[in-house]
Amino acid sequence: MTLDVRTLLALFAFTQALQVVVLSVQYAVFRSYRGTGAFLLWSTAVGIGTVAFLLRDDPTIGRAAIFAQNGLIVFGSLCLWAGFCRFHGRVEDRRLFAAVLVPFLFAHATFIWVVPDIDLRAVALCVALVATALLSARELWRARTGESRPVALVLVAGLLAHAAFFTARGALLLAGARVDDVWGGAAFNVAPYVDGFLLTNLVTFGLVILVNRRVNAEVREARDHFRRLLDTIPDAVLITRVADGICRDANTGFETLTGFRQEEVVGRSSAELGIWTDPRARDRVLERVRASEPVRDLELEGRRRDGTPFVGNVSSRLVDVRGEPHVLSVVHDVTERNAAREALEKSAREIRELNAGLERRVAERTAELTDKNRELEAFVHSIAHDLRAPLRAIDGFSGILEEEHAARLGDEGRRLLARVRGGARRMDRLLRDLVEYARAGSAGLRHERVDLGLLARSAFADVAPADGRGVCRFVVGELPAVRGDAALLRVVLRHLLANAVKYTAERPASRVDVRGRVEGDVVVCEVADDGVGFDPAHTGRLFRLFERLHAGEGDDGTGIGLAIVRRIVERHGGSVRAEGRPGQGATFTFSLPAWGEVDA
Amino acid sequence: MPDAVRILLVEDDDDDAELALRALARSEAGPRVVRARDGEEALDVLLGRGPFAGGEAPRLDLVLLDLKLPKVDGIEVLRRFRADGRSRSVPVVVLTSSMLPADVRACYEAGANGFVVKQVEFAEHARNLRQLADYWLRINVRP
Numbered sequence: 124m125t126l127d128v129r130t131l132l133a134l135f136a137f138t139q140a141l142q143v144v145v146l147s148v149q150y151a152v153f154r155s156y157r158g159t160g161a162f163l164l165w166s167t168a169v170g171i172g173t174v175a176f177l178l179r180d181d182p183t184i185g186r187a188a189i190f191a192q193n194g195l196i197v198f199g200s201l202c203l204w205a206g207f208c209r210f211h212g213r214v215e216d217r218r219l220f221a222a223v224l225v226p227f228l229f230a231h232a233t234f235i236w237v238v239p240d241i242d243l244r245a246v247a248l249c250v251a252l253v254a255t256a257l258l259s260a261r262e263l264w265r266a267r268t269g270e271s272r273p274v275a276l277v278l279v280a281g282l283l284a285h286a287a288f289f290t291a292r293g294a295l296l297l298a299g300a301r302v303d304d305v306w307g308g309a310a311f312n313v314a315p316y317v318d319g320f321l322l323t324n325l326v327t328f329g330l331v332i333l334v335n336r337r338v339n340a341e342v343r344e345a346r347d348h349f350r351r352l353l354d355t356i357p358d359a360v361l362i363t364r365v366a367d368g369i370c371r372d373a374n375t376g377f378e379t380l381t382g383f384r385q386e387e388v389v390g391r392s393s394a395e396l397g398i399w400t401d402p403r404a405r406d407r408v409l410e411r412v413r414a415s416e417p418v419r420d421l422e423l424e425g426r427r428r429d430g431t432p433f434v435g436n437v438s439s440r441l442v443d444v445r446g447e448p449h450v451l452s453v454v455h456d457v458t459e460r461n462a463a464r465e466a467l468e469k470s471a472r473e474i475r476e477l478n479a480g481l482e483r484r485v486a487e488r489t490a491e492l493t494d495k496n497r498e499l500e501a502f503v504h505s506i507a508h509d510l511r512a513p514l515r516a517i518d519g520f521s522g523i524l525e526e527e528h529a530a531r532l533g534d535e536g537r538r539l540l541a542r543v544r545g546g547a548r549r550m551d552r553l554l555r556d557l558v559e560y561a562r563a564g565s566a567g568l569r570h571e572r573v574d575l576g577l578l579a580r581s582a583f584a585d586v587a588p589a590d591g592r593g594v595c596r597f598v599v600g601e602l603p604a605v606r607g608d609a610a611l612l613r614v615v616l617r618h619l620l621a622n623a624v625k626y627t628a629e630r631p632a633s634r635v636d637v638r639g640r641v642e643g644d645v646v647v648c649e650v651a652d653d654g655v656g657f658d659p660a661h662t663g664r665l666f667r668l669f670e671r672l673h674a675g676e677g678d679d680g681t682g683i684g685l686a687i688v689r690r691i692v693e694r695h696g697g698s699v700r701a702e703g704r705p706g707q708g709a710t711f712t713f714s715l716p717a718w719g720e721v722d723a
Numbered sequence: 724m725p726d727a728v729r730i731l732l733v734e735d736d737d738d739d740a741e742l743a744l745r746a747l748a749r750s751e752a753g754p755r756v757v758r759a760r761d762g763e764e765a766l767d768v769l770l771g772r773g774p775f776a777g778g779e780a781p782r783l784d785l786v787l788l789d790l791k792l793p794k795v796d797g798i799e800v801l802r803r804f805r806a807d808g809r810s811r812s813v814p815v816v817v818l819t820s821s822m823l824p825a826d827v828r829a830c831y832e833a834g835a836n837g838f839v840v841k842q843v844e845f846a847e848h849a850r851n852l853r854q855l856a857d858y859w860l861r862i863n864v865r866p
Binding site for chain 1: 819
């Protein structure tokens with residue numbers, strides 16, 4: 124069989140040009156796939172190499188054309204291998220690339236220019252092409268998984284056949300076969316071109332299918348992922364056609380929300396299904412979306428398949444599906460959230476009402492108690508008022524009797540009359556103290572800055588004996604300012620100092636000390652005397668109403684003074700206690716709120 | 724009439740009234756004292772009606788007014804005194820056993836010139852009354 128080598132080469136060049144065009148388009152479209160550039164380089168190099176072949180007889184550039192032709196074919200074959208590497212996510216080994224290309228170019232140049240020998244050149248080409256074919260086949264064999272598998276296997280087979288062909292040819296050449304006539308058309312000479320023609324076509328087809336399968340696989344994967352994503356998110360997703368409101372797609376979230384199955388929904392409009400309670404609200408969403416205005420979190424009420432209501436937060440935007448405008452809607456179910464919020468608001472309201480009720484009751488109760496206290500104070504005043512009139516009469520008329528009828532009374536009569544008047548006065552003091560006790564419990568409490576030192580001096584002046592007899596030394600130490608009611612605190616000091624004066628009266632050179640110190644946010648005050656003191660066993664009785672430890676020690680105690688003291692101190696939030704020993708004096712300690720800087 | 728009625732004592736309690744009259748009798752001002760037993764009598768004296776009708780309205784230099792009175796109580800008497808042109812400038816001192824702060828405030832608001840607590844100890848009570856009479860009748864100047 125003889126073939127016209129020039130015709131064959133022209134056909135080869137023509138199909139090669141077509142392949143370059145196809146691979147260029149592929150590269151342009153799928154540039155993002157690594158390796159497509161290398162494939163294009165392969166095809167282009169082989170194409171140029173083929174054209175270079177036609178120039179080999181030119182006397183001036185013939186040798187260079189031969190060098191370029193074979194160099195480009197080997198270079199292109201290496202590019203194919205590199206492309207397979209890259210397409211499957213690896214980077215080709217550049218040293219291997221060079222290890223094939225450089226020795227080949229060196230040998231080829233040697234057999235063209237130094238020792239011209241067409242047969243040895245052909246052997247060198249055979250070795251290089253077998254090597255590149257095996258490299259590519261190895262790479263495809265490694266990557267024969269997934270969508271690449273059938274194409275990879277076909278290409279591996281083609282490449283192995285190609286390698287086998289050149290191995291045989293190389294062996295024949297070494298065994299003595301001759302490339303005697305390049306254009307002669309003898310089978311031995313034509314065979315490599317036929318091989319190249321078949322292989323390049325096979326590989327180009329393979330590459331197109333390889334990339335195509337990869338793209339298909341990825342689209343499928345993307346669609347699967349999208350579907351899975353749609354069905355995984357808990358919200359309802361709905362894609363409806365703007366033109367007629369027909370639903371094109373719905374996810375399982377939609378099924379969960381509305382109870383409608385996907386196949387019941389797709390192909391129908393939401394109006395048909397009666398999902399939205401107010402279809403006009405749905406139309407408003409549509410209008411806004413049509414005006415390219417995305418809708419976010421619009422609360423819409425809807426009905427499930429079983430008629431129960433739900434509330435959804437709808438977000439929508441316009442999307443194109445195959446050139447037709449569609450609305451992509453995501454509906455977030457807020458029925459429970461709204462219900463929970465309402466329940467929360469309801470309980471908050473109830474708590475507020477309860478609180479208000481409680482506060483009202485406390486206020487009412489406080490008002491009642493305040494009224495009761497006032498009533499009690501008024502009652503005590505009224506009693507005291509009414510009781511004092513007869514006392515005044517007793518004292519007044521006894522006095523007149525004493526003055527105007529003294530002679531007729533005699534000494535014994537005057538003594539008895541004095542006892543009558545003494546009794547009247549004692550009862551008067553009792554009444555005054557009772558009134559003070561009542562007032563200590565009900566008077567409005569002022570919160571002012573009180574200088575206890577000043578109050579103590581003024582109160583002491585009240586209680587010190589007017590005749591100066593038995594006056595103790597009165598020492599006022601440091602007394603920090605307190606917060607309280609000056610009038611009431613003066614009563615406290617008056618009673619404590621009156622006590623101290625009374626129980627030191629019989630002792631020579633006695634003294635009464637008033638002092639205080641700040642402890643945290645209270646002032647602790649002491650009124651100490653070195654008078655007759657008291658039995659500690661009776662400490663508990665001291666502050667009780669009408670309790671008197673020193674019965675018979677004079678007629679001026681009422682047993683109310685310390686009860687008043689305790690009442691006033693406790694109303695200020697403080698406490699009072701007493702310490703004493705018979706014959707060793709007494710100390711009354713009470714605490715009051717300190718006048719802090721913040722009060723000033 | 725140089726020694727016309729000068730003090731009106733409004734007091735329902737006979738004991739208190741007698742003690743007050745005795746105390747005032749020893750006053751250096753030597754006033755003539757008229758006693759009214761209740762609020763209505765006090766107003767009769769002021770307005771010259773009832774038992775006091777016919778005569779010239781008495782010239783009053785001081786009214787000593789108890790608060791707890793039968794018929795018309797002390798505060799009301801005080802208000803009517805202050806409402807009448809003839810008695811608007813007459814000094815009124817409330818004389819009572821009450822020490823209720825609310826009463827003190829109410830009296831001053833109704834136009835009292837003073838508030839004195841009746842002391843149980845007669846000597847002190849008598850001294851207070853004489854000082855009152857001295858001050859209002861001899862020291863104080865009135866229109």
